[in-house]
Amino acid sequence: MNNNTHEEKTEHPTEHHIKKFQKKGQTKYSRELNALLILFFSFINLWWYKEKFFFQFNRILLNGLSFNSKIITDQQDILLGILLSVKEIIISFFPFLLCLLLIILFPPIFFSGIKFNFRSLKFNLNKINPFLGIKRIFSVQIIMEMFKNILKLLFIVSIICIYSWICFSKVLMLIVENPKYALLDGLNITSKCCLLVILGLIPIVILDVAWKEFNYYKKLKMTRQERKEEYKETEGNPNIKMRIRQQMRIIARRRMMLDVPHSDVVITNPIHYAIALKYDETCMKAPKVIAKGEGLIALNIKKIAISHHIAIISSPSLARSLYRYGEIGQYIPGPLYKAVAEVLAWVWKIRKWKKDGGSIPKKPNNIQVPSELNFTGKRKNNV
Known part of the structure; x- marks a missing residue:
């Protein structure tokens, strides 16, 4: 038993083993890639509809800040105004939200074959065990993920700080500009900053995808003993199969x-x-x-x-x-x-x-x- 435990995983995984691995929720899909896709397509969507968003919000702000004597006397007008503003915001952001939803759901399914696993919804007391929870929190994988996220955060903050320092004079000039043009210039500055962040994340994502791919196939590899046990599981024990055939012959004869x-x-x-x-x-x-x-x-x-x-x-x-x-x-x-x-x-x-x-x-x-x-x-x- 100890020999099997320390045996090296040198065998290539079988189709049956890969399917079992995927059913457990294991996947090679990178979360960093998913985050990058969300940021990229959100940026493209916002850039494409920036004028529409600008004029819609400009109109909503003007309507909201304009004074009307009926607001004080008629509560129905207040409620109606709020509902109309919410409706306009939803209509304006609907393409953006739809695109965001598609990016969140479809890439993981298409790129890694993720399947919905309802077995994880089963009640399990081990999931609420505080000792096991602490063990998972301080596991090597969680620490590595935390370290990676801290580095990524520092990298993004560095890009934002450097860009803000370069554009500091432009940001100060927004104070003296017309509010309408100041908002447009502010959106342009923010968009360029977002684009730089996205470009800066690409090397991180490439490294993460390569690491996930390597780690995924490393976990998938099997020992010789595991292959033998899987063969028995899929093909069946020869003695049991012989007995089954004998019983089938007897039933067919009767x-x-x-x-x-x-x-x-x-x-x-x-x-x-x-x-x-x-x-x-x-x-x-x-x-x-x-x-x-x-x-x-x-x-x-x-x-x-x-x-x-x-x-x-x-x-x-x-x-x-x-x-x-x-x-x-x-x-x-x-x-x-x-x-x-x-x-x-x-x-x-x-x-x-x-x-x-x-x-x-x-x-x-x-x-x-x-x-x-x-x-x-x-x-x-x-x-």
């Missing part, structure tokens, strides 16, 4: 024996093989094999046929060919149609004789089987 009383004729070897055939000209295009067997199974088929007054005919070559090339529940092979037709014709004559009387029909002799289907050996895998 079901086959239940179909023998519904057959029209049983063709025998006469000792080794027995094949039960059924033909209904109204719904079958050819006779079907409904039961077959050798040895004790053949004897049981004959016993059931005798007890249910099913016609039995001995034709060694035809019985061997049907046993070898016929499948249970399937139509007989085409080259055997003529030989089986002779047998069925005799069966129908027997039925007519039992009903009307007269001379007993003679059994067909020397039933010819095509040379390509002539079988003399024994089949190893029988039902």
Whole structure:
């Protein structure tokens, strides 16, 4: 057990292992990439609709700051004004919010195949265990994430401070400008600062994506013992599979024996093989094999046929060919149609004789089987 624990993960992951890994919520998708995409597309969206946003907010501010005597006397006008302002804000920001929602949801799903995992919603007392919580907080992974976020924050703050220092004179000039133009110039300064932050984040994101990719495939790798255990899990234990096959054979044999009383004729070897055939000209295009067997199974088929007054005919070559090339529940092979037709014709004559009387029909002799289907050996895998 200890050897398996310290065994190195050198094997490539299987498809089954990858799927199990993804079901646990493990993914190679970088949060930094998601944050960069949100910032980038938000910036593009705001830049594209900047004039619309500016005029909308300008109008909302003018309406909000203008004095109207009805505001004091009529409360309904106050409520209506607030609702109209909220409505205008929602309409103005709707494209931006829609774009933001799409960026948050779709990239993780498309890039890493993240699936919704409802198993995490199950109640688990370990999740509220304070000791396990403290252990997770001070884990190496959490400390590394915290260190990375601090460095990223310092880097972003540095970019903002440097840009603010360069544009300090422009920011001071906004005080003396017309409010309308001051707002536009302020938006331009802020937009350029956002663009620099986004460009500065690109190297960080590239490094994070490479690290996530490396770490993800490192975790996915398997030991040889894990591969063996997974093979047993997916393919099944050989002994258990053999028992299952044996049980399936027994069940199939019982079901086959239940179909023998519904057959029209049983063709025998006469000792080794027995094949039960059924033909209904109204719904079958050819006779079907409904039961077959050798040895004790053949004897049981004959016993059931005798007890249910099913016609039995001995034709060694035809019985061997049907046993070898016929499948249970399937139509007989085409080259055997003529030989089986002779047998069925005799069966129908027997039925007519039992009903009307007269001379007993003679059994067909020397039933010819095509040379390509002539079988003399024994089949190893029988039902």
